[in-house]
Every structure is written in C-alpha cells, then in structure tokens.
Amino acid sequence: MLTQNAVPSHSFCPSLGSQKGVVELMGAPMAFGRNAEIYGENEPADYLYRVVSGAVRTYRVLCDGRRQIGAFYMPGDVFGLESGHAHAFSAEAISDTKVLVIKRKALEAIAGRDSEVARQLWELTGRELERAQDHILALIKTAEERVVSFLLEMAVRASRDGQIELPMSRRDIADYLGLTIETVSRTMTHLESTSTIEMRSSRRVVLKNQATLRRLNG
Amino acid sequence: MLTQNAVPSHSFCPSLGSQKGVVELMGAPMAFGRNAEIYGENEPADYLYRVVSGAVRTYRVLCDGRRQIGAFYMPGDVFGLESGHAHAFSAEAISDTKVLVIKRKALEAIAGRDSEVARQLWELTGRELERAQDHILALIKTAEERVVSFLLEMAVRASRDGQIELPMSRRDIADYLGLTIETVSRTMTHLESTSTIEMRSSRRVVLKNQATLRRLNG
DNA sequence: CGTGCAGTTGAGCAAATTCAACGCTTGTGG
DNA sequence: CCACAAGCGTTGAATTTGCTCAACTGCACG
Numbered sequence: 001m002l003t004q005n006a007v008p009s010h011s012f013c014p015s016l017g018s019q020k021g022v023v024e025l026m027g028a029p030m031a032f033g034r035n036a037e038i039y040g041e042n043e044p045a046d047y048l049y050r051v052v053s054g055a056v057r058t059y060r061v062l063c064d065g066r067r068q069i070g071a072f073y074m075p076g077d078v079f080g081l082e083s084g085h086a087h088a089f090s091a092e093a094i095s096d097t098k099v100l101v102i103k104r105k106a107l108e109a110i111a112g113r114d115s116e117v118a119r120q121l122w123e124l125t126g127r128e129l130e131r132a133q134d135h136i137l138a139l140i141k142t143a144e145e146r147v148v149s150f151l152l153e154m155a156v157r158a159s160r161d162g163q164i165e166l167p168m169s170r171r172d173i174a175d176y177l178g179l180t181i182e183t184v185s186r187t188m189t190h191l192e193s194t195s196t197i198e199m200r201s202s203r204r205v206v207l208k209n210q211a212t213l214r215r216l217n218g
Numbered sequence: 219m220l221t222q223n224a225v226p227s228h229s230f231c232p233s234l235g236s237q238k239g240v241v242e243l244m245g246a247p248m249a250f251g252r253n254a255e256i257y258g259e260n261e262p263a264d265y266l267y268r269v270v271s272g273a274v275r276t277y278r279v280l281c282d283g284r285r286q287i288g289a290f291y292m293p294g295d296v297f298g299l300e301s302g303h304a305h306a307f308s309a310e311a312i313s314d315t316k317v318l319v320i321k322r323k324a325l326e327a328i329a330g331r332d333s334e335v336a337r338q339l340w341e342l343t344g345r346e347l348e349r350a351q352d353h354i355l356a357l358i359k360t361a362e363e364r365v366v367s368f369l370l371e372m373a374v375r376a377s378r379d380g381q382i383e384l385p386m387s388r389r390d391i392a393d394y395l396g397l398t399i400e401t402v403s404r405t406m407t408h409l410e411s412t413s414t415i416e417m418r419s420s421r422r423v424v425l426k427n428q429a430t431l432r433r434l435n436g
Numbered sequence: 437c438g439t440g441c442a443g444t445t446g447a448g449c450a451a452a453t454t455c456a457a458c459g460c461t462t463g464t465g466g
Numbered sequence: 467c468c469a470c471a472a473g474c475g476t477t478g479a480a481t482t483t484g485c486t487c488a489a490c491t492g493c494a495c496g
Contacts, residue, residue: 060355062436068358070351083344088351111336115329118336125343126301132350133288133306137278139357140286140396143452170475178358180453185476202475218280361484388443401484403444420443 027100032093038080041090045082047101051075054097055167058089059175069176071131072168074157081124094167139178145218146177147187151197152217155207164205245318250311256298259308263300265319269293272315273385276307277393287394289349290386292375299342312385357396363436364395365405369415370435373425382423 027050032038038049041060049056056073070089073079082088111118138149150173154164166173170181177184188205191197196213198206207213245268250256256267259278267274274291288307291297300306329336356367368391372382384391388399395402406423409415414431416424425431 062355062359064436066358066436068355070354083341083347088348112333115331115333115336118329118333118340122336122340122343123301125340125347129301129343129347129350130306132347132354135354136288136350136357137280137286139354140284141280169473181475182454182477183452186452189476218282218284398485399443400445400486404484407444 027102030099030101032097032099034093034095036093038091038093038099039087041088042086045080045085045087046104048078048080048104048107049091050078050100050102052098052100054099055094056091056097056099057094057168057172057176058091060089067175068178069172071128071135072157072172072176074167078124081121081128083125094172141218143177143179143183144187144190144216146179147173147184147191148213148216149218150177151191151205151207152213154205162206163200164207166203166205170202245320248317248319250315250317252311252313254311254315256309256311256317257305259306260304263298263303263305264322266296266298266322266325267309268296268318268320270316270318272317273312274309274315274317275312275386275390275394276309278307285393286396287390289346289353290375290390290394292385296342299339299346301343312390359436361395361397361401362405362408362434364397365391365402365409366431366434367436368395369409369423369425370431372423380424381418382425384421384423388420 029052032054038056039045039047051073053075055075056077056079058070058073058079059067060070061067071079072094079091080087107117107121111121138146141149151164154166158165158167168176170184174181174184188197188199192199194212196207196209196216198208200206247270250272256274257263257265269291271293273293274295274297276288276291276297277285278288279285289297290312297309298305325335325339329339356364359367369382372384376383376385386394388402392399392402406415406417410417412430414425414427414434416426418424
C-alpha cells in the first residue's frame with residue numbers, strides 16, 4: 001500500500017537528471033502484449049504509469065482515420081499524467097511492455113500533504129509540456145529535418161553502444177512526424193546513401209555523421 | 219507586496235471555467251507597446267504574466283529564420299509559466315498590451331505552504347500542455363483544416379457579438395499554423411467565396427456556416 | 437502625395453503524397 | 467516440409483498540395 005514513509009520528501013533532487021522522485025518509488029507492476037491498449041482517449045485518468053521495459057505510444061485519431069502519435073515512452077519514462085480527469089490520448093504497448101501503475105488519487109492525496117511531491121508532479125507535467133513544444137517545432141520542418149530530429153531524439157533515448165534500437169514501425173514514425181511511411185523510408189534511404197546513417201536492419205540504425213545530422217536538423 | 223492573505227486558499231474552484239485562482243488576485247501592472255519583447259528565449263523565467271488587455275505571441279526561431287509561434291494569449295490568459303528555470307519561448311506584445319506580472323519565486327513559496335495554490339500552478343501547466351497537444355494535432359492537417367481550426371479557436375477566444383477580432387497579422391497566423399501567408403490568405407478568400415465565412419476587413423471575420431466549418435476541421 | 441506595410445492574387449515549381457508493384461520475413465495450415 | 471498469406475519495408479511513377487517568386491491593391495502615415 002501507499003504509505004507516507006514510501007514518500008521521503010527529503011529525497012528530492014533539484015536537478016532531476018531523469019524522472020526521479022516519488023513516482024520512482026511506487027506502483028503495481030503490470031504487463032501488456034504488443035499492440036495492447038493501456039488506456040483509451042476520454043477514459044478517466046485514474047492512473048499514471050512508469051515504463052519498466054518495452055515501449056509505449058500515445059495517439060489520437062481524426063474522424064477520417066489519420067492518426068497522430070503524441071509521444072513514445074521508453075523505460076524510465078512516465079506517461080498518463082493528465083491535469084484533467086480524462087486522458088487526452090490513447091496509449092498502446094508498441095512491443096511487449098511492463099509498467100508500474102500508480103493510483104492518481106493516492107498520489108494527489110500525498111501531494112496535498114507534501115509540497116515536494118506536489119512539485120514533482122508539476123515538474124513531470126512541465127517536462128511533458130516541453131516535449132510537446134519540441135514536437136510542435138519539429139512539425140514545421142521539412143521531411144528530412146523531421147526524420148533527422150527523430151533520429152537525434154532516439155539516439156539519446158534508445159541507443160545501446162552507439163546503435164539506435166527502434167522499437168516502433170515505420171508507420172508509427174510516420175504518424176509521429178506527420179509524414180507518410182514512404183517519405184520516412186525514402187528519407188532514411190537517402191541519409192544512408194550519403195553515409196550520414198547506417199541501417200543494419202530497418203529497426204537498427206547507426207548515426208555515422210553527427211555533424212551532418214545536426215546541420216540537417218534545421 | 220505579496221502577503222499570505224492575498225492568497226485565500228478557500229477560494230479554489232474545482233472546475234476552473236477560465237483561469238481563476240490565486241494567479242487572478244495578484245501581480246504588478248505593466249505595459250508593452252506593439253511588437254515589444256516581454257521576455258526572450260533562454261532568459262531566466264523569474265516572472266509569469268496575466269494578460270489584462272491586448273494580445274501576446276510566444277515563438278521560437280530556427281537557425282535559418284523560420285519562426286514557429288507557440289501560442290497566442292488573450293485577456294485573462296496566463297503565460298510565461300515554465301517548469302524549468304529558463305523560458306523555452308520568446309514573448310512579444312502583438313498590439314499595445316497590459317499585463318500583470320507575478321514573481322515566480324513568491325508564488326512557488328506560497329505553493330510550498332498552500333497545497334491548493336500548488337494544485338492551481340499544476341493545473342495551469344496542464345492546461346498549457348493540452349493546448350500544445352491540440353496544436354500538434356492541428357499541424358498534421360491540411361492547409362484548409364488548419365485555417366479552419368484556427369478560426370474556430372479564435373471564435374471562442376476572440377469574438378465580440380458574433381464577430382472575430384483578430385489581433386494578429388497574416389504572418390503571425392501563418393507562423394502559428396506552419397503555412398505561408400499566401401496560403402492563409404488564399405484559404406480565407408476561398409472560405410469566403412463559398413460563403414463559409416465573411417471578412418468585413420482582413421482582421422474582422424464572421425463565421426457564416428459553423429456546420430461546414432466543423433466538417434472542414436478534419 | 438509619395439512611401440511603406442499588410443494583404444491579395446497569379447503563374448510556375450518543388451516537395452511530399454498517392455497509387456502501385458515488389459522483396460523479404462514470419463507464421464500457419466495442409 | 468513446403469506453400470501460401472500477411473505484414474512490413476522499399477522503390478518507382480504520377481499527381482497534388484502548398485511554396486516561391488512576382489506583381490499589384492488598399493490603406494495609414496509622414
């Protein structure tokens with residue numbers, strides 16, 4: 001159960017390198033298979049989630065079927081945190097995924113008593129806002145710049161010994177970047193043909209020339 | 219000065235219609251002329267702001283000069299609220315603008331003591347996040363859909379007796395929607411030619427056919 | 437009365453999409 | 467074990483959307 005002593009307010013670290021804090025210390029484990037829905041748009045936002053392993057996408061669909069992916073979440077990331085009482089996006093497991101589930105009400109109750117926890121909740125929402133703002137900036141760029149932005153983001157968040165492991169399909173990438181799968185595919189092929197990246201497989205990418213990539217990032 | 223009794227925590231309203239709460243009750247008045255900078259990107263975020271009259275745009279520029287407008291703020295709106303200690307965007311007055319300036323440190327100090335104020339700060343950031351997410355969704359749409367989204371948004375936020383008063387230029391609209399001014403202009407002309415809207419002047423628009431607009435919104 | 441800025445309009449062009457075909461891998465059932 | 471279907475990714479050709487470049491109008495302001 002959630003108890004006060006599970007929430008040591010003195011453990012706060014002012015410059016949160018990754019998402020440390022109370023949210024790291026609690027939650028019930030839960031597993032989802034590939035493409036399983038974790039929650040749906042407009043469902044009550046009673047829980048938030050921390051990815052343990054696997055990967056998650058959040059998305060919305062327009063009436064005619066176009067899908068916008070809001071974000072990808074990797075191990076360590078927190079998602080499902082909404083200020084309103086309903087989820088603005090749906091969430092699905094991209095691959096088999098383990099998460100920790102945290103009761104929102106319990107967390108808010110703690111936040112009401114412990115201002116440090118309240119501050120961490122605010123901080124998480126603020127970081128999500130920054131992410132969304134960066135996403136907006138990416139969406140006004142050219143196709144090549146968007147793909148490069150994405151690869152540079154993934155290099156930080158999903159690389160193992162200099163090699164990016166993409167958990168998501170070309171369709172997911174396209175829907176994240178507001179492009180078609182063909183454009184994503186063509187752009188990556190072009191980046192490879194200029195020795196800017198290397199594709200060991202369609203899901204394994206190595207950035208060969210970071211200087212060029214940063215220049216192409218706009 | 220900021221005093222505890224300026225912050226009646228019992229005044230909290232759980233379903234904030236507009237941005238009510240502690241932020242409504244304080245702040246030093248300040249005025250900015252048309253196009254004046256209120257703050258710059260990367261400057262320390264020591265203050266937040268509430269628009270009293272006029273209008274504000276926040277924006278970022280890419281290295282080659284492309285500008286992305288993050289949001290427009292109208293009277294009653296709060297802006298400049300960042301979770302980090304630096305502003306992620308620059309802010310400028312669109313027209314002559316009056317704002318109330320609130321010291322962030324003071325507000326955070328109060329939030330540390332009063333969990334209701336902390337919750338309101340969180341709520342404001344959450345609302346900003348929702349806005350950014352809606353903006354992302356708009357940016358994957360076609361040009362016409364983006365313009366329609368914009369007009370529908372402005373109908374809610376900037377209309378007086380059934381008529382939208384746009385405080386911003388075509389360039390601002392274009393940079394908000396990720397389009398060119400020519401495309402914005404052409405699209406609006408086209409909407410007028412189909413009797414969907416009426417332009418009494420370039421800054422004064424009437425929505426003639428909301429049903430069509432909602433259909434065109436994607 | 438000119439000058440400058442904001443907005444509109446037109447013609448041609450480029451970037452990204454659409455439509456279509458094909459290769460590769462994976463899983464499934466005969 | 468093989469045949470075959472399904473999903474994913476890539477590639478090509480034609481098309482479309484929105485952009486670039488350019489001219490022109492209306493209006494505010496000196």
